[in-house]
Amino acid sequence: MSVTAFLTDSTLCIGCKACEVACKEWNQIPGDGFVWSGLSYDNTGGLGHATWRHVKFVENGATPGVGGNSPENFSWGFSSDVCKHCENAGCLEACPTGAIVRTEFGGVYIQPDVCNGCSYCVVACPFGVVDRDETDGRAFKCTFCYDRQKEGLAPACATACPTESIKFGKLDDLREAAHDRVEELTDAGFRDVQLYDPIDSSVGGIHAFFITRGDPRTYNLPPQPQVPTVYLRKGWISAAISSGLMIAAALVAFAGNRKS
């Protein structure tokens, strides 16, 4: 048993959505409606209670030359998004029932038999991943295929990915592989390749990092995600002072009223 991770390499992604399908089928997630978003080939929009893998479709301008295409066409950017399984996970810290736990593989897992649907994890996630299913009542997100990992299998999405854009493995190995891959691509002329792994932020690293072409913000990956527990100290100090002021105000008000 070791700490595992996803490396999603968008330079290899062909936008086939096999990961979405495999995830839905393996985890038996309900459908999430059929709507035309008008946003490229993406009619899902984002991760949600019924979408645990989500392929983003970015239409870039024509990029002739290495890694580009003919000047009259635009170039595609695809990236399969997933729960980041943070080292300091906002959802896990915020969960009042203890339903959200850290698994032996380092993933963040919501126990569906414990969650009571308070939805506090939803506002605690700095990546906007966790979502409450309003018909079911509970919160859901990627389980990191905890059931499959327990059997020594790779998660469904990584298994189904036909181009190995989604890699699954040991965290340390994959992080090293990610840096090697960025170097390799940069040497080959893909100068805009970036690794998204906010290890210096308060989330303290993630278990699902991404290689993107261009700025990761284009894929809604925040540059400085903050785990909300960083706000606790200041908040409780303010609450303590405020509580003291309440008692003081009441005492002052009634002290002048002693005679009646």
Next chain:
Amino acid sequence: MSDTSKSGERHSHIDEAREARLLEIRRQAALARLASQPGDGADGDLVPHASPESGYYGRPLLKRPQWTNEIPLYFFCGGAAGAAAVIASAAKLAGTDPRLIRDARYLAAIGGAISPALLISDLGMPSRFLNMFRVVKFQSPMSVGSWTLLVFSGSAAAAAFLSAWQRQPRGIFKILQNAGEFISTIAGPVVSTYTGVLLGATAIPVWNQNLSVLPLHFATSGMAAAAALLELRGHDSRALNTVGIITALGETAIGASIEIRRSPVSKPITSGRIGWLARAAGILAGPVPLILRLLASGGNQSRNIKLRKIAAASAVAGSLASRLAWTRAGIGSAQDTALLLNASRQ
């Protein structure tokens, strides 16, 4: 537009009316914008774009808070109940009118009974509400709050029940009553203020930016509501009026500081419909009761009582509206993707 008119002069075969019609269609398409994401209006590019500045087609980066209106209503009830316990004990210490003390204890107990009901009905799975007490987690304001509310509701109910049951309780009942009064007085302010931490310690920018203000605001608002509800119950006490003046001053200062410290992050609470709701709440809770209470220091006694009652009603309305505005502001804040991606926040 000027291009069209120029070319119209050059090419006489151009039908001005039909060109105007095309422009009208374009204008209407821009207004209707069926695809309502930024960047894909009919007046802009033909296709929507994802960019580092606007993010992924401007799609929300954060999930919007999924709380229903029970939660702001609970913030109001819990806030007033917690403050009522403090008022009751301060009144008892000062030896004021026993009826005021008793009604304040009732208010604490009733608020302490309604609050859990509101919270449970907001749960996705209300039948599992007891799971809140599976663990104690100090890093989760929701867990701390659940436990505190449990302690508060129990002790406030015990204090109120015993004071209603026995005029002069003795022995074990006296001990229980004192314990209930003491514990509810300690837990009360926590119930009133922790909700500020509950909102502040989240990923929602407009909430965590106001992390220090929210507990103070909720404390002031809770005290104002509790005192005002007791006044509306018929207690015309100088002490309650003093609480009304202090809290109205506090609310005026907090409202003004929010207006002054405007920033892109605070936009959801200062602009649009929610901004106006918050502003109205601030005025109802601050300047209005303050002016009315100052006016009520004149000669005519029955007129003064009437003015103080209007001030009390205004404070209650302000407290309720403010809780609603702050919870709703989180929805707009979660959807401001550009801000989350670009603001260099500490």
